[in-house]
Each structure stands twice: as structure tokens, then as C-alpha cells.
Amino acid sequence: MTDERVLLAHGSGGKLxxxxxxxxxxxxxxxxxxxxxDDSAVFDITGRLAFTTDSYVVKPIFxxxxxIGRLAVCGTVNDLATTGAVPLYxxxxxxxxxxxxFADLERIVSSIVAAANEAGVKIVTGDTKVVDRGSADRLxxxxxxxxxxxxxxxxxxxxxxxxxxxxVSGTLxxxxxxxxxxxxxxKFQSPILSDCAPLNNLVAEMIAVGDIRCLxxxxxxxxxxxxxxxxxxxxxxxxxxxxxxxxxxxxxGACELLGLDxxxxxxxxxxxxxxxxxxxxxxxxxxxQNHYGCDAAVIGEVVTEHPGRVVxxxxxxxxxxxxxxxxxxxxxxx
Amino acid sequence: MTDERVLLAHGSGGKLxxxxxxxxxxxxxxxxxxxxxDDSAVFDITGRLAFTTDSYVVKPIFxxxxxIGRLAVCGTVNDLATTGAVPLYxxxxxxxxxxxxFADLERIVSSIVAAANEAGVKIVTGDTKVVDRGSADRLxxxxxxxxxxxxxxxxxxxxxxxxxxxxVSGTLxxxxxxxxxxxxxxKFQSPILSDCAPLNNLVAEMIAVGDIRCLxxxxxxxxxxxxxxxxxxxxxxxxxxxxxxxxxxxxxGACELLGLDxxxxxxxxxxxxxxxxxxxxxxxxxxxQNHYGCDAAVIGEVVTEHPGRVVxxxxxxxxxxxxxxxxxxxxxxx
Numbered sequence: 038m039t040d041e042r043v044l045l046a047h048g049s050g051g052k053l054x055x056x057x058x059x060x061x062x063x064x065x066x067x068x069x070x071x072x073x074x075d076d077s078a079v080f081d082i083t084g085r086l087a088f089t090t091d092s093y094v095v096k097p098i099f100x101x102x103x104x105i106g107r108l109a110v111c112g113t114v115n116d117l118a119t120t121g122a123v124p125l126y127x128x129x130x131x132x133x134x135x136x137x138x139f140a141d142l143e144r145i146v147s148s149i150v151a152a153a154n155e156a157g158v159k160i161v162t163g164d165t166k167v168v169d170r171g172s173a174d175r176l177x178x179x180x181x182x183x184x185x186x187x188x189x190x191x192x193x194x195x196x197x198x199x200x201x202x203x204x205v206s207g208t209l210x211x212x213x214x215x216x217x218x219x220x221x222x223x224k225f226q227s228p229i230l231s232d233c234a235p236l237n238n239l240v241a242e243m244i245a246v247g248d249i250r251c252l253x254x255x256x257x258x259x260x261x262x263x264x265x266x267x268x269x270x271x272x273x274x275x276x277x278x279x280x281x282x283x284x285x286x287x288x289x290g291a292c293e294l295l296g297l298d299x300x301x302x303x304x305x306x307x308x309x310x311x312x313x314x315x316x317x318x319x320x321x322x323x324x325x326q327n328h329y330g331c332d333a334a335v336i337g338e339v340v341t342e343h344p345g346r347v348v349x350x351x352x353x354x355x356x357x358x359x360x361x362x363x364x365x366x367x368x369x370x371x
Numbered sequence: 372m373t374d375e376r377v378l379l380a381h382g383s384g385g386k387l388x389x390x391x392x393x394x395x396x397x398x399x400x401x402x403x404x405x406x407x408x409d410d411s412a413v414f415d416i417t418g419r420l421a422f423t424t425d426s427y428v429v430k431p432i433f434x435x436x437x438x439i440g441r442l443a444v445c446g447t448v449n450d451l452a453t454t455g456a457v458p459l460y461x462x463x464x465x466x467x468x469x470x471x472x473f474a475d476l477e478r479i480v481s482s483i484v485a486a487a488n489e490a491g492v493k494i495v496t497g498d499t500k501v502v503d504r505g506s507a508d509r510l511x512x513x514x515x516x517x518x519x520x521x522x523x524x525x526x527x528x529x530x531x532x533x534x535x536x537x538x539v540s541g542t543l544x545x546x547x548x549x550x551x552x553x554x555x556x557x558k559f560q561s562p563i564l565s566d567c568a569p570l571n572n573l574v575a576e577m578i579a580v581g582d583i584r585c586l587x588x589x590x591x592x593x594x595x596x597x598x599x600x601x602x603x604x605x606x607x608x609x610x611x612x613x614x615x616x617x618x619x620x621x622x623x624g625a626c627e628l629l630g631l632d633x634x635x636x637x638x639x640x641x642x643x644x645x646x647x648x649x650x651x652x653x654x655x656x657x658x659x660q661n662h663y664g665c666d667a668a669v670i671g672e673v674v675t676e677h678p679g680r681v682v683x684x685x686x687x688x689x690x691x692x693x694x695x696x697x698x699x700x701x702x703x704x705x
Binding site: 045049053055078079080082087090092094116117119120126129131161163167169171181195254259360362363367368369 | 588
């Protein structure tokens with residue numbers, strides 16, 4: 038079994054495919070909804086539903102601190118959490134390039150199981166396609182997810198108001214730099230690990246104590262892109278202070294070396310929150326008690342000036358416009 | 372614009388990506404839920420939910436009778452319909468190979484819009500990734516979908532009972548042969564078109580008049596695979612009669628030429644239904660009044676003998692076991 042590989046015939050709908058799916062995918066993921074093996078999962082649900090999707094094409098599929106499986110669960114769980122939803126059920130769809138080692142697929146599925154357990158979600162439906170060699174890059178994963186939103190919760194990129202505080206849940210840039218360094222074979226003195234993590238429990242704790250207006254996970258395009266999106270959706274300005282933005286010394290060093298700006302580097306285990314000024318302290322205190330929020334910091338505020346724009350007070354005291362990325366920074370980081 | 376192409380930078384999360392998504396994807400698909408542009412779609416829903424996912428990797432992306440966009444909508448709508456659900460909302464995730472023509476993407480998105488309108492579903496959330504040349508094959512699409520199931524409806528591959536009738540909604544093999552002939556540059560006297568179509572309205576009409584036990588769309592692996600799955604899930608035998616299985620003369624001819632068995636060729640606009648014998652006539656009559664069911668036929672029955680197995684009475688009167696496909700037939704047909 039150790040050097041067995043996925044063949045094109047595993048995607049044909051026949052016996053090989055049924056065996057592959059049963060042995061490597063549905064058995065480790067088993068739960069009563071998935072086990073019915075109908076074309077759709079069926080379950081009862083009531084209320085406001087959140088529904089999201091993401092395809093993951095990260096290269097390489099294994100990187101320090103995670104792999105494409107953990108990423109695919111956490112990314113979709115976090116997208117649900119950004120609307121204040123309790124993530125419940127995920128779909129899981131593989132596009133496999135012919136030649137993928139069974140052992141690699143097994144390792145990724147067990148990483149999916151672990152991440153789903155940590156987040157408290159179930160994989161209830163799925164799909165597996167195999168494409169010929171050279172038509173994909175080892176493995177792409179799509180996860181979609183549904184969750185329920187409690188009555189009274191209204192979190193959206195449109196809700197930022199002047200006076201609100203801007204919080205990030207921890208250090209920036211870890212995921213992007215971890216993937217990039219693995220891809221390029223770079224070695225740093227202290228190894229940089231991806232921050233890839235499910236943040237739904239952190240978010241639930243934040244909602245329990247504070248008045249949360251917007252949540253977004255700063256993945257592709259990093260903090261800069263996320264804040265620009267919120268400023269645009271809410272028609273407000275956002276002011277941040279460079280000195281208050283948490284970045285680890287290792288990521289700072291790697292970014293200097295590589296000519297990257299950590300504000301634009303992807304994160305996979307961080308949340309950006311816009312919170313009423315009145316509850317910012319309480320939320321921050323609570324966040325710092327959570328493993329995934331221990332480096333949380335207030336980094337700025339929402340303002341009436343320069344609507345749609347993000348401005349940063351730099352280390353040297355100047356004001357710099359933080360724009361959307363114009364070109365390409367790091368492809369295939371998630 | 373006509374020879375503009377997608378660049379790697381279009382996937383970076385920056386300005387280029389925002390422009391591409393707005394101009395080519397979210398504008399044509401606009402609806403109030405999608406237009407919020409949060410990381411998750413949010414809507415109210417109550418009751419039993421069906422949830423499904425499929426990734427589409429068909430090659431080529433344009434084929435006679437359809438394209439990957441129409442396929443991605445219809446496939447997921449049909450998977451929802453197989454549980455008796457009313458399909459409501461779809462997610463849409465693109466994995467684009469660098470170099471895809473804007474014009475091709477536009478054409479596919481407008482085909483998605485048309486299919487979604489026909490099915491009465493809305494695209495409410497999405498994702499776009501771009502990978503470097505050679506890391507994908509032009510375009511892969513994932514759609515996931517949710518729909519609601521009316522109380523009292525219980526349709527599952529587990530519900531077939533001895534005595535039930537087996538119905539197919541029309542001719543078999545059209546999709547697989549259409550894609551295959553396009554890919555291989557084969558020309559037949561009468562062109563063979565993919566049957567790719569949303570069947571949710573047909574299914575709703577069937578449910579309205581009859582006692583439907585199982586529904587499944589015979590895609591990859593064809594009718595043979597679908598019937599084997601149902602026989603396995605329901606622990607029953609299935610007997611079919613070759614002479615009663617509708618296959619168009621053109622597909623019959625092409626299959627003979629290519630050495631393919633239409634029972635194993637993929638369909639994308641057909642439904643296999645297991646129906647109580649008492650209501651089979653009524654359901655069949657109703658199906659034949661629907662454009663997508665006009666060639667519907669009873670092709671066999673569920674039996675107590677040979678549980679888990681499908682047996683076909685051939686044209687010559689012999690009994691042949693119809694097994695799962697052992698190897699590979701037609702890769703990347705959906």
C-alpha cells in the first residue's frame with residue numbers, strides 16, 4: 038500500500054473509485070449523515086443560514102504548520118465564523134492529479150479529520166475527481182460549509198462605523214511566509230509555521246462579550262486587502278498604526294529579506310474585527326485568554342475621513358495610504 | 372478585451388482580482404444575497420436541508436450541447452433533486468489556469484446564468500483561484516448547493532423495495548458520447564448533443580403524482596453504476612430488460628464504433644427513479660409531458676433475488692450480470 042498511487046481509473050465512477058473513496062475517504066470521516074452515501078446530505082436546520090465555499094490550491098500541499106487538508110477545513114470554518122455563524126457541516130471535494138500517493142491522500146484526510154474535530158464540524162457530503170498527469174498539481178480541495186446564525190447577530194463588512202476599534206487576533210504573515218519558504222526551500226533561523234487554525238470558538242467567545250460589527254479573516258491579500266474591503270463596503274475610512282500591528286520577529290526578518298510587506302501576506306488563523314469602542318477592551322481581554330487570540334491587539338480605528346481608504350501612521354510618524362495590491366505577490370498561497 | 376487573458380496576478384487577492392471578479396463574475400450573477408460580498412452568504416431557511424457538492428473537470432470545457440458552466444449548475448441542481456429537495460442556492464468556485472481567455476470565462480459565466488435561471492436557483496457565494504500554466508487544465512468549477520425538502524418526502528438510495536418499478540427519464544449515453552466525440556474530433560452523421568439539463572422541475576412533477584422511493588442521476592459510470600449503488604444501499608436485486616432501455620440510434624452507433632457500452636456512459640440530464648409499482652404508470656405519463664422526460668421508460672423492477680446485484684435480460688433472452696465498471700472508461704467526462 039505504501040507506494041500505491043491514484044490512477045485515472047480511480048475517477049471513472051466504477052469499482053476502483055468506490056474502493057478508493059470507501060477506504061481512504063469515507064471510512065476515516067464516517068458519521069451518520071455522510072454514511073447514507075446519497076448524492077446529497079440531508080439534515081434538519083432552522084433559522085438564518087450562512088453558506089460559503091473555497092477552493093484550495095496551495096503549493097506545496099504540505100507546509101510547516103499544516104497541509105492543504107487542514108487549510109481546507111479551517112479556511113471554510115473561518116469564512117462561516119466571519120458572519121457570526123456556528124459552523125456545522127462541510128462538503129469536501131477532491132480534484133486529484135493522477136499519480137498522487139495513497140499515503141499522501143491518507144495523511145491529508147487524517148489532517149481533515151483532526152481539523153474538523155477541533156472545529157466541531159462534520160463532513161457530510163463529498164466528491165472525488167481524478168485528472169490526467171499535468172492537468173492539475175497533485176491535489177486541489179474545495180470545501181463548502183453551512184452554519185447557523187443566532188437571532189440578533191448581524192455581522193457584516195457593511196457594519197463598520199466611525200469610532201469603532203480595529204482589532205487583529207494575532208501576528209500577521211505567518212501562513213504566507215511558511216508556505217513561501219517551504220516552496221522556495223528557504224531556511225530561517227527560527228522556523229516559521231503556518232498559523233492555519235479554526236477560529237470559530239474564538240469568535241463565539243468574542244460575540245459572547247462584545248458588540249462585534251465586522252469580522253473577516255485576512256487570507257489572500259492580507260490585512261491590507263481585508264481593511265480596504267471593509268472600508269469600501271461600509272463607506273468609512275480606517276486608520277491604523279504600524280507600531281501596534283503584531284508581526285513576529287521571524288516574519289519581519291523574512292519579509293525584509295524577501296522584499297515583502299507583512300500587511301499583504303496571507304494569514305489562515307487570524308481574524309480582523311471591527312468592534313464598538315465601548316466593548317473593545319472586554320473583547321480584547323477575552324481574546325487573549327484563547328490560545329488562538331493570545332497576541333490580539335487593537336491596531337486602529339474607523340474614521341469618517343477618507344471613506345473607502347485605509348491610512349497607516351508609520352513607525353516614522355508619516356501617514357501612508359494602504360491600497361489594494363496592484364499586481365501579484367504570492368500566488369497559490371491558499 | 373477580446374484577447375485578454377487571465378494572469379496569475381488575477382488570483383492574488385488584489386485590485387486585479389477584484390476587478391476580474393466584479394466585471395466578469397459577480398455583475399452577471401448579481402442578486403441581493405451575492406451582492407453583499409461578505410465571506411459567507413446569509414439567508415433564512417427552515418426545515419430539512421439537502422446539501423451537496425461536485426467539482427467539474429470536463430475536457431473540453433465547451434462541448435456539443437453545453438459547457439462546463441451549464442454542467443456545473445445542472446449537476447449540482449440534479450444532485451439536490453435526487454433527494455426530493457427544491458434546489459435554492461448554489462456556491463460557485465473557479466480554479467482557473469493562467470492564460471484562460473476572458474472571452475471564454477465570460478461565455479461560461481453567461482451559460483451559468485442561463486442554467487441557474489432555468490433551474491430557478493441563485494448563485495449566492497463564490498471563490499476564484501488562479502494557478503500557473505500547466506497546473507490545471509483551463510478551468511475547473513466546483514458548485515455546492517443547498518435546497519429544502521418538504522415534510523413527508525423521504526427519497527433515498529436505501530428505499531427500493533421488491534416489486535418497485537425502475538424508470539429512466541430518457542435516452543442514455545448522450546452526454547458521454549458528445550464530450551468524447553468533441554475531445555477526439557469524431558464526426559457522426561447526426562451530431563450527438565449532451566443532454567445536460569436541470570431536472571428539478573421534472574422531479575417536482577414526479578413527486579406530485581407518485582410514490583418515489585429513490586432518485587439518482589446516472590452520471591459517471593452511467594446507469595449500470597447507479598443501479599448497482601441502489602441495489603447495494605437497499606439490499607435488493609434489480610432486474611432490467613435491454614430492449615426497454617432507451618438509447619438513441621446515433622449513440623448506439625457511436626458506442627458500437629467505439630466499443631463502449633451505453634449502460635456505462637455518463638448522462639447529465641437523466642434521472643433513474645425507483646417507484647412503487649402502483650404509481651409507475653401515473654408517474655410515467657406525467658414525465659412524458661415534460662420536455663426532459665419525453666422519452667421516459669420503465670426498464671425493469673426491483674426483486675428479492677440476487678440482493679446487491681443488477682441483472683439484465685439481453686436482447687437475445689440471456690441474463691447478464693451488470694457489474695460495476697472494473698477499470699477506466701471515459702476520464703474527465705464531468
